[in-house]
Amino acid sequence: MPFCPECQSEYKSEVSTCTDCGVALVAELPVEGALDNEPSELLPMRNFANAAEASMVLGLLEENGIRAFLSGGGFTVAPSAFAGDIVLMVDERDMERATALHEAYFGEGSESADSPGDEAPTEPSA
Numbered sequence: 702m703p704f705c706p707e708c709q710s711e712y713k714s715e716v717s718t719c720t721d722c723g724v725a726l727v728a729e730l731p732v733e734g735a736l737d738n739e740p741s742e743l744l745p746m747r748n749f750a751n752a753a754e755a756s757m758v759l760g761l762l763e764e765n766g767i768r769a770f771l772s773g774g775g776f777t778v779a780p781s782a783f784a785g786d787i788v789l790m791v792d793e794r795d796m797e798r799a800t801a802l803h804e805a806y807f808g809e810g811s812e813s814a815d816s817p818g819d820e821a822p823t824e825p826s827a
């Protein structure tokens with residue numbers, strides 16, 4: 702049975718194009734997570750109060766092939782006193798490595814007390 706890769710509707714075998722989406726049907730729906738070219742989620746890793754530190758950490762991550770970028774700070778037009786807050790965004794697939802690297806290089810007993818939303822706590826003893 703062909704399926705539409707867009708809306709995942711199932712069609713009769715004589716149908717070759719999705720009537721809703723106009724895309725060619727596929728024999729099987731792609732398995733979730735099997736595609737490596739899927740756009741991935743970017744997660745905030747940590748905040749910085751100054752751009753120099755942010756750039757330093759970003760440079761470290763980029764050197765190690767981690768997909769990361771800085772958000773906020775000078776890039777925003779937020780008219781607040783906290784406009785200097787810079788957020789380091791990291792690809793979710795690289796988050797574990799990024800965190801480990803960050804701790805290895807900049808770790809100052811980083812208990813990260815003020816980082817809620819830590820959904821995947823990493824065990825210190827691997």
Ligand SMILES: [Zn+2]
Nearest residue numbers: 705708719722
């Ligand atoms: Zn469709």
